[in-house]
Amino acid sequence: MLLILTIVFIISWFFLTNRRYRYLYILYKTLPRDLTALIRFGRLKLQLKNWVDDGITIPKVFRTHVSKHPNRVAFHFEDTSWTFQELEDFSNRVANYFIKEGYEKGDSVALLLENRIEYIGLWLGLAKAGVITALINTNLVSLPLHHCITVSHCKAVIYGSDFADAIDGIRDKLQDVKKYEFLTKEDVKAKESDVDLKKELQAQSASCPVERVNASIAKDKLIYIFTSGTTGMPKAAIIPHSRYMYGCLSLYCMSNLNDSDIFYNPLPLYHSAGGIVGVGQCLLFGLTVLIRRKFSASNFWNDCYKHKCTATNYIGETCRYILAAHKKDDPVPKHKVTKMVGNGLRAEIWEEFQKTFNVKQIFEFYGSTEGNANLINIDNTIGAVGFVPPLAPHSVCHVDLIRCDDETKEPLRTKDGLCIRCEPGQPGLMIGRIDPKKSINQFAGYVDRKETNKKILENVFSHGDSYFNTGDVLVKDELGYYYFVDRTGDTYRWKGENVSTTEVEKVVSEAVGLKDCVAYGVEVPKHEGKAGMLAIVDADHKLDKDALVQQLKTHLPSYAIPLFLRITRSVPMTGTFKIKKNELRKEGFSEVTGDEVYFLDMKSGKYVPVAQICDKIREGTLKL
Structure with a gap:
């Protein structure tokens, strides 16, 4: 008996000291989750490695699905459906035409077109010709639009009829850029100075340009997707074939999709969520995908039911809109959707959304268009954007959190110059380890090399290593779940788009002639992201608010126009004359004293007292 008590005492002492009992608890809680993730992630890595090692590209994978089921529907759009063979033929015509036009491998062409099946066929065809497509945000006008076309070194721009005015607005600045108009309306004729691309494609061969297709490999550039990052004008993020594959594989494997799923993609095709994660399920895995011209909350479930969709993607704002469009007394909409994949779903509405619409699984993920720090939540843990096994060695984890200054968000370092890992409960910068030899850990960066270098942290945990700095602050708990906290840098997210405050400030300064202006994002109850607010120093009350609105509409996309305007005598400064934006953010739009605050009324197009x-x-x- 004494021996048994002694053994029990020794075992109890072992596990109840130094928090060893917590390790057992953590292992018990996370082992099923981590094993499931390990199997799915292993499948992902193996498939990606095989594709990259074999020099496989997006067009090559797509052709295998065309061979398997040429008559299966590839994409539904409104009242139109295209089979895999029809998309293959259209993209071949695009490739053959641009090859005849003299475009070489590595050239780039801008694409400014609404959501439609031809959008996918155009960039897929250009990829077959080895040409990189710059996917332009359709909200852009004026300077930002011109910037995106020029920064990506485009030799030509393909634009839809709906964007003729936007192109005309910068036409004089695009003298050396060839213009192809893709007619989207029957009663419209192409401009005489531009090429009627739709007409030209009809005369092209539908045979595959095999020699050009075979000349590309997985590491070659496929498309450019624009991101605001943390500062300045939009940046052209480089998306190689391998990066596109990784993005699609991550969703497909981690959410356990299969080729019998029908995927609803209501998001913009110029974004990574819609153009990679959504479209890629068809191109790489043979799923039928439904796309929409514009997202519609009221028609969301009707679309899913009509086309028998089983999975869909989202951004946080779309979920709130869908929930708001559903009245409490309405019956549960009929649909077959069991999985939703996306990012930005607020914890406050997560459970309500799932219960209201009877969606079995929500796969919330974290990532950026260009970054290599990616996470995904596979077990419906409310609010979590993903996880990392908490007991896994740091050497096998490619993401981490590091301590940063509360005000500047700059990494904190030890005396030997290295960064400090965050403990559970400590907010910190999310970073991803860079390893050029591994596709999952690569960081291709931006077309502008200087912007690429700004996102790289060196000598992080050992001298000589390098990590991608996401610019986002997250926090983790002891079970390894990660939760989004805030964005750093001069940017905020609104209406699913990244807004650069420096871009807004530049437009205001140039348009109105006021140098003392500050743009920032403020929280608005019951809304995702942050709404734009502009603080302008105007002690003499000379600001013409109506003129300001017109200039903002002319030079900024709609989502970037500040909803709130604050007229002030001065802005808070540090001792080194840096503006204290955090103070302005905390005061928001309703806690301001002594200043005039206005709200942009959408109906009148004027700033009215808030x-x-x-x-x-x-x-x-x-x-809003």
């Missing part, structure tokens, strides 16, 4: 509608904004009854 005091008149402040309650409606707080209650979420006013449409």
Whole structure:
């Protein structure tokens, strides 16, 4: 008996000291999750390695699905459906035409077109010719639009009829850029100075340009996707074939999709969420995908039901819109969707959304278009953007959190110059290890090499290593779950888009002639992201608010126009004359004293005193 008690005492002492009992608890709670993730991630890595080692590209994979089921529907769009063979033929015509036009491998062409099946066929065809397509945000006008076309060194631009005015607005600055108009309306004729691309494609051969297709490998550049990053004008993020594959594989494997799924993709095709994650399920895995011209909350479930969709993607704002469009007394919409994959779903509405619409699994993920720090939540843990096994060695984990300054968000370092890992509960910068030899850990960066270098942290955990700095602050718990906290740098997210405050400030300064202006994002109750707010120093009350609105509309995309305007005598400064944006953010739009604050009324197109509608904004009854 004494021996048994002694053994029990020794075992208890072993596990109850130094928090060893917590290790057992953590292992018990996370082992099933981690084993599931390990199997799925292993499948992902193996497939990606095989594709990269064999020099496989997106067009090559797509052709295998065309051979397997040429008559299967590849994409549904409105009242139109294209089979795999039809998309293959169209993209071949695109490739053959641009090869005849003299475009070489590595050239780039801008694409400014609404969501439609031809959008995918155009960039897929250009890829077959070895040409890189710059996917332009359709909201852009004026300077940002011109910047995106020129920064990606485009020799030509393909634009839809709906964007003729936007192109005309910068036509004089695009003298050396050839222009192809893709007619999207029957009663419209192409401009005489531009090429009628739709007409030209009809005369081309539908045979595959095999020699050009075979000349490309997985590491070659496929497309450019624009991201605001943390500062300045939009940046052209380089997406090689391997990066596109990784993005699609991550969703397909980690959410356990299969080729019998029908995928609904209602997101913009110029974004990675829609153009890679959504479209790629068809191109790489043979799924039928439904796309839409524009997202519609009221038609979301009707679309899913009509086309028998089993999975769909989202961004946080779309989920809130869908929930808001559903009245409490309405019955549960009929649909077959069991999986939703996306990012930005607020924890406050997560459970309500799942229960209201009877969606079995939500796969919330974290990542950026260009970055290599990616996570995914595979077990419906509310609010989590993903996880890392907490007991796994640091050497096998490619993402981590490091301590940073509360104000500047710059990494904190030890005396030997190395960064400090965050403990559970400590917010920190999310970083991803860079390893050029591994596709999963690569960071291709931007077309502008200087911007690429700004995102790389060196000598992080050992001298000589390098990590991608996401610019985002996250926090993890002891079970390894990660939760998004905030974005650093001069940027904020609104309406699913990244907004660069420096871009807004530049437009305001040049348009109005006021140097003392500050743009930033403020939280708005019951809304994802942060709404734009502009603080302008105007002690003499000379600002013409109506003229300001017109300039903002002319030079900025709609999502970047500040909803709130603050007229002030001065802005808070540090001792080194840096603007204290954090103070302005904390004060928001309703806690301001002594200054005039206005709200941009969408109906009148004017800034009106915020005091008149402040309650409606707080209650979420006013449409923003």
